[in-house]
Amino acid sequence: MTRPLRIGLIGASNLAITSIIEPARKIGDVEITMVAAREISRAIDYAAANNIRSVAANYQELIKSGGVDLVYICLPNVLHEEWGTLALENKLHVLLEKPAAPDEAAAMRLLAAASKNNCRLIEAFHYHYHPLFTAIKQLVLDGNLGTIKSFSAKLDVPMPPSENAARWDKELGGGVMLDIGCYPVHWARHLVGEFEPIETITKFAETGVDGAVVAHVKFGNGAIGTIDVSMTPHNGQRYSRLKLEMTNGAIEVRNLVLPHYGHDFNWRIGDEWHHKEFKGGTTYFYQLQAIKEAIKSGGKLPTEGDDILKNAQSIMAILNKQVG
Known part of the structure; x- marks a missing residue:
């Protein structure tokens, strides 16, 4: 990947400021390019406050925008599989807040989607x-x-x-x-x-x-x-x-x-x-830096793959x- 790693935020959360936005400002070749929230007014205010250049009307629009390489999903646990799967099916890497899946069956389905689409599914054990x-x-x-x-x-x-x-x-x-x-x-x-x-x-x-x-x-x-x-x-x-x-x-x-x-x-x-x-x-x-390098090099991360299932x-x- 020669261009910066473009990250989209699914969920305009306070945690994303600490876990993604602030680290991205200190790491080269990483950009937060888009955010989507449950209510678009929330996403607009969040983008303005955090200098994010684009706002999607909803989660699906962000995933299908073509403007991101990886999505960070910070939503209630029961929504992880739905939006993680859609992102993977659209050839996006996914960083899921922990736990990535609420049960073993959901973890297996998410991992199958990641494998099928040759994308990274990473659990945020920072x-x-x-x-x-x-x-x-x-x-x-x-x-x-x-x-x-x-x-x-x-x-x-x-x-x-x-x-x-x-x-x-x-x-x-x-x-x-x-x-x-x-x-x-x-x-x-x-x-x-x-x-x-x-x-x-x-x-x-x-x-x-x-x-x-x-x-x-x-x-x-x-x-x-x-x-x-x-x-x-x-x-x-x-x-x-x-x-x-x-x-x-x-x-x-x-x-x-x-x-x-x-x-x-x-x-x-x-x-x-x-x-x-x-x-x-x-x-x-350190987590975001490792993710950026792994996506660039193809190296394996300790918090992806079978580790999520186990x-x-x-x-x-x-x-x-x-x-x-």
């Missing part, structure tokens, strides 16, 4: 591209800490229904596991391996969605794990923690999701603790073990 996660992964792989005995992840992000209606709406694919819960599932799979849920304890909301989940899992290598996630409103702060206990050490991380807002990264080899802090760009900057399968396995 944290994976930050140097912090690269360092954690390298510590696990280099062997100095031994093998993993246990995995523990806790992610608590209070989301009042009055401000996050879709997340609490069962018909729109709401619930904590189909929201922030997909993060620790992804961490577990990429740091330890595929797992089988043993038990899932769920706190259901009045709307019928899972508001808080604690899942106990077992990995193929014999390690055990706990995934503890909640979006239930309370007066506390957001909390994000990852712990790996290993045969010759340990790794502890705070704020793996958004380390550019501050993080702690500590690891122990034997009895000696070490610490490192990473400066630089946001997780979204994460959907793991989330569904946890949900299918629910008791509450």
Whole structure:
């Protein structure tokens, strides 16, 4: 691709400003060329505020415009498949907000459409591209800490229904596991391996969605794990923690999701603790940079293809073990 990567936004979201628009301004050969929203007045205001030159009357018009190479879809979970599939059928690459699909069947259909049309289907696990996660992964792989005995992840992000209606709406694919819960599932799979849920304890909301989940899992290598996630409103702060206990050490991380807002990264080899802090760009900057380079070179990304299906399968396995 000799011209800049042209990105269209499906959904005039606040998240797109942080995850796509701001990083694109810092990365060469990337342009945000068009936006579409549920209401055209919203898209017009959004385009003016964010210096986007074109507005589509609706999502379909953007997809069929010929003016974009990749679409970023930031819509309620149940709409991902419909608009992701249409974009792929029109030979566009697709970056889908996580989770890319609300279930295994939808993931398989989306991946089939991507394969048929020779387009990229990428799930927006932006944290994976930050140097912090690269360092954690390298510590696990280099062997100095031994093998993993246990995995523990806790992610608590209070989301009042009055401000996050879709997340609490069962018909729109709401619930904590189909929201922030997909993060620790992804961490577990990429740091330890595929797992089988043993038990899932769920706190259901009045709307019928899972508001808080604690899942106990077992990995193929014999390690055990706990995934503890909640979006239930309370007066506390957001909390994000990852712990790996290993045969010759340990790794502890705070704020793996958004380390550019501050993080702690500590690891122990034997009895000696070490610490490192990473400066630089946001997780979204590194993600968009990696996507641009992969589309240009044809290289594979760690958050596309079968990874999307495996994460959907793991989330569904946890949900299918629910008791509450």
